[in-house]
Amino acid sequence: MKALTWHGKSDIRCESVPDPRIEHGRDAIIKVTACAICGSDLHIFDGVIPSMEHGDIVGHETMGEVVEVGSDNKALKVGDRVVVPFTIACGECFFCKRGYYSGCERSNPNREKAAKLWGNSPAGLFGYSHLLGGFSGGQAEYMRVPYADAGPIKVPDGLSDEQVLFLSDIFPTGYMAAEFCDIKPGDTIAIWGCGPVGQMAIRSAFLLGAERVIAIDTVPERKALAEASGALVLDFRDEDIYDRIMDLTAGRGADACIDAVGTEPDTMSGVDAMVDRVKVATFMGTDRPHVLRQAIHCCRNFGTVSIVGVYGGFVDKIPMGSAINRGLTFRMAQTPVQRYLPLLLERIERGEIDPSFVITHRAGLEDGPDLYKTFRDKKDGCIKVVLKP
The missing domain is CATH 3.90.180.10 (Medium-chain alcohol dehydrogenases, catalytic domain)
Structure with missing residues (x-):
């Protein structure tokens, strides 16, 4: 065959x-x-x-x-x-x-x-x-x-x-990502990555009752498809994602954040993203968790970070102090x-x-x-x- x-x-x-x-x-x-x-x-x-x-x-x-x-x-x-x-x-x-x-x-x-x-x-x-x-x-x-x-x-x-x-x-994965968020009426869900899983997560979040979905990507076709699904789309090359999400949520942060990117994000802004690339290129690290860090910071107190992007090994510089002091819940799985x-x-x-x-x-x-x-x-x-x- x-x-x-x-x-x-x-x-x-x-x-x-x-x-x-x-x-x-x-x-x-x-x-x-x-x-x-x-x-x-x-x-x-x-x-x-x-x-x-x-x-x-x-x-x-x-x-x-x-x-x-x-x-x-x-x-x-x-x-x-x-x-x-x-x-x-x-x-x-x-x-x-x-x-x-x-x-x-x-x-x-x-x-x-x-x-x-x-x-x-x-x-x-x-x-x-x-x-x-x-x-x-x-x-x-x-x-x-x-x-x-x-x-x-x-x-x-x-x-x-x-x-x-x-x-x-990809449909069960995107749906699970949204289900992990324990969505309540009026919730705002932020989703990093508008690839196929991210697209399914957007549709699933609305199916489960989200009032607003904020989607983060930079690829024109993916952005257009996310917009067609009803999401508000942000381009990380055009604006500071943390500042924009805080502005959209009256300084509170998203009720839940979904990492649908994982270990190989596109070129992202920020010193930490550049350091990730250097570490992986020089075999000093296994994954590039820039998106995960940003999702943690953009999540409101006592919110949920849902992780369905693939990570394979060990991730550096995760802001656990932020997560612990602000009562975040992490949900993740194959x-x-x-x-x-x-x-x-x-x-x-x-x-x-x-x-x-x-x-x-x-x-x-x-x-x-x-x-x-x-x-x-x-x-x-x-x-x-x-x-x-």
Whole structure:
């Protein structure tokens, strides 16, 4: 089959690889009908995710048709149309039973390696390094899905692939980011990053009752899409974000702040942002947390900082004195996608949201390597890429 594979920094290739096969009775094999390039895939493309190996199949936003089912899998049958969560979960362990599927204790075969870095291991993820299981990703013609009786959700024929594909990651992630904010009527929510997850967070914040959403970005196409969703957009290159948010909130700060950027922000203003870049370039640091620092300072007393941008290691100069003295709450997670699937599928079916609004580019797998570069470089108005094998 054809698949997109990793061969080093900025080197994604479309090449022939062996077809997947059933390895466990709970597995399923799907024929991929649609997959997407995620913003977090760009961290792999940029070479900042450790434990990648040459030839690894990438991608974790995937859906398709079941073509083979393991002998122990009673939940799926050949012909079912499913969306596959990017988090792999057994459905039976301590965390899965509590709805914390992204903390699954069984799905990462390399959990001891992950624990050395993070103190414990999260769930295995598709196409996201051997630190998180070494599972083949879904930017391919076919994909093996472990624990397929506990993860994928069947979707009705009345919905298109593009309407439901983002249930695999960015819609639940953006929704979770907004849910973490515990939104009350009249609240102002500030969101850093108007990429695909940030766009979903904007729409989700309004769905959950926010009166006002302030979105921070500098890319014209992203800003326009955020404005179309009803957000007030600020450009960090044109104005001081802290001063503007304080002015907009009568000096109080936003009720909650969402970091939908993570470790690789665009060029930001401020000495700390420049220092972050120097530290990462000289191997003195692993992440660039400028956005997180700013979100903390812009949050009102006893507000919430919601973090869904990807951070991989250790972050420097976090203003914990500000957070502690002002009573901030931090909420963060790799999204336990399975927890949100029924609710969000219902919202799509009711017409409350059509997540396909973020798609700007559609292509085949063979165009994937070039589109990784287009997406990373924010060229051609690229916000979200969908590939159809």
